[in-house]
Amino acid sequence: MSAPAESSALLQTPLNALLQTPLNALHLELGARMVPFAGYSMPVQYPEGLMAEHHHTRRSAGLFDVSHMGQLLLSGPDAAAAFESLMPVDVIGLGLNKQRYGLLLNDQGGIIDDLMFVNRGDHLYVIVNGACKHGDLAHIQARIGSRCTVTPQFDRALLALQGPVAVSALQRLLPGVENLVFMTGHGFTWNGADLYVTRSGYTGEDGFEISVPAASADAFARALLAQPEVKPIGLGARNSLRLEAGLCLYGNDIDTTTTPVEAALNWAMQKVRRTGGERAGGFPGADVVLAQLDGTRPLTRKRVGLVALERVPVREHVELQSLDGAKIGEVTSGLLGPSADKPVAMGYVTPEFATAGTRVNALVRGKTVPMEVAPMPFVPNRYYRG
Numbered sequence: 481m482s483a484p485a486e487s488s489a490l491l492q493t494p495l496n497a498l499l500q501t502p503l504n505a506l507h508l509e510l511g512a513r514m515v516p517f518a519g520y521s522m523p524v525q526y527p528e529g530l531m532a533e534h535h536h537t538r539r540s541a542g543l544f545d546v547s548h549m550g551q552l553l554l555s556g557p558d559a560a561a562a563f564e565s566l567m568p569v570d571v572i573g574l575g576l577n578k579q580r581y582g583l584l585l586n587d588q589g590g591i592i593d594d595l596m597f598v599n600r601g602d603h604l605y606v607i608v609n610g611a612c613k614h615g616d617l618a619h620i621q622a623r624i625g626s627r628c629t630v631t632p633q634f635d636r637a638l639l640a641l642q643g644p645v646a647v648s649a650l651q652r653l654l655p656g657v658e659n660l661v662f663m664t665g666h667g668f669t670w671n672g673a674d675l676y677v678t679r680s681g682y683t684g685e686d687g688f689e690i691s692v693p694a695a696s697a698d699a700f701a702r703a704l705l706a707q708p709e710v711k712p713i714g715l716g717a718r719n720s721l722r723l724e725a726g727l728c729l730y731g732n733d734i735d736t737t738t739t740p741v742e743a744a745l746n747w748a749m750q751k752v753r754r755t756g757g758e759r760a761g762g763f764p765g766a767d768v769v770l771a772q773l774d775g776t777r778p779l780t781r782k783r784v785g786l787v788a789l790e791r792v793p794v795r796e797h798v799e800l801q802s803l804d805g806a807k808i809g810e811v812t813s814g815l816l817g818p819s820a821d822k823p824v825a826m827g828y829v830t831p832e833f834a835t836a837g838t839r840v841n842a843l844v845r846g847k848t849v850p851m852e853v854a855p856m857p858f859v860p861n862r863y864y865r866g
Contacts, residue, residue, distance in 0.1 A: 501547035502637045502697040510712050517715060518610035520548040525714040533717035534818040537683060538859075541643035542713035543704050550613025551633040551691060552620070555603035562627035563597070563604055566620065568740060568763050570750040574599045579663040579678050581748050582606075583740055584616060589765025589772075590736040591743065592619060594728065598665045598678060605665070605676065607638070607689070609730045637697035641704060642687030642713075642721070644862060649707035650677075650688055653700075657688065662863040670700060679864060682718070684725025684857055686864040723824060724817045726785060726856025732796055733783065733812045733826055739765070741772035742828070744783045749773070781809060781828040785856035786840070788823035791816075792849045794842045800829055801841045801848070808833050811842060820858045829853070 498521040507514065512523035523545065525533060536542055554563055564571035569582045576599055584592040593612040598605045608616045613634060621630050641650055651658045654668045657677055665678035673696035681687035692700050704710050719729065728734045734743045752758050755770050763769075771777035788794050793816045800809040814825030825842075833840055836855050841848040 502694040523714040530716040533713045541646040541709040544640040547637040548610035550608040552606040553631040556628040559628035562624035568749040589739040589768035637692045642683040646687045661866040683721035684861045724859040782834040786825040787854045789850040799843045824858045
């Protein structure tokens, strides 16, 4: 089944046939520099710039437009079991209004997409990456469409309010939202619009993601920006924040060629789905992934954090070498961390170089930059757990 037609608000495509989010006019009004991202025209930064936006989010509250991402509903009595058959993740055991990180896998154990999902009682609410959403929808329909009803909501907007005082700003508009804890969600009503809010995000800070009907998105975003703590934040700072938090960017740090174990995402696979667990295996690529988890299939590479020992940013696709000059891997994300105040990166290395404290070299424009394997996150996470 193909995705439904996008709403008319998303079909205005004057710039290189790019889609627009429901907040496009607001971004332009705020002076955003717009760039193509996942098929959409998206704000990369506003006039204050990436560094100011990054630091504002860490100390106050930043508003991100993430409406390019895909929202889906999976409904029917077999929905949880059906969705669990696609991922190495416990879906059946997830409590009401609880949220969990998931991984759609292909038959080789490679990651088709990473996603978030919530048990909303009579259905699952799923958020997938923007560049992957049509492929994800087709994959889910093909694999489990006969077991549950798959309803795309690609016309809904999605806002992320992130930072240590995000809760203060949001509870003025949505009283009671302060009662949510990390990785839980609840429905709210604002000016007659049905919203769904989760206490989650992708910055390492406390914060919320808010699903809003497209018709109400502009007014709701303006109401948030009217709060003294809140400023608009673009994709540039979203990237630097998530990298400092040690979080993967799909397409850079994980893709269909990487398994969850290579990506060091073992924490995302609950014991019930592992060898010896009550519902072990039964997901695509289970033979590969479980063998890697059990140590019977050796890894050829592993995702690690890296810190440069000189003040030289080390960016994606830079080759990583052993101290004697042999190629051992590649950087997948990297920049000068604004809060870490040093160059940070993540990448893949052969397993013998994956231990924290191991020295390696990055080959930047023909010159070696010394780096050290480091634990992640690079900046402590500050999720609100109650």
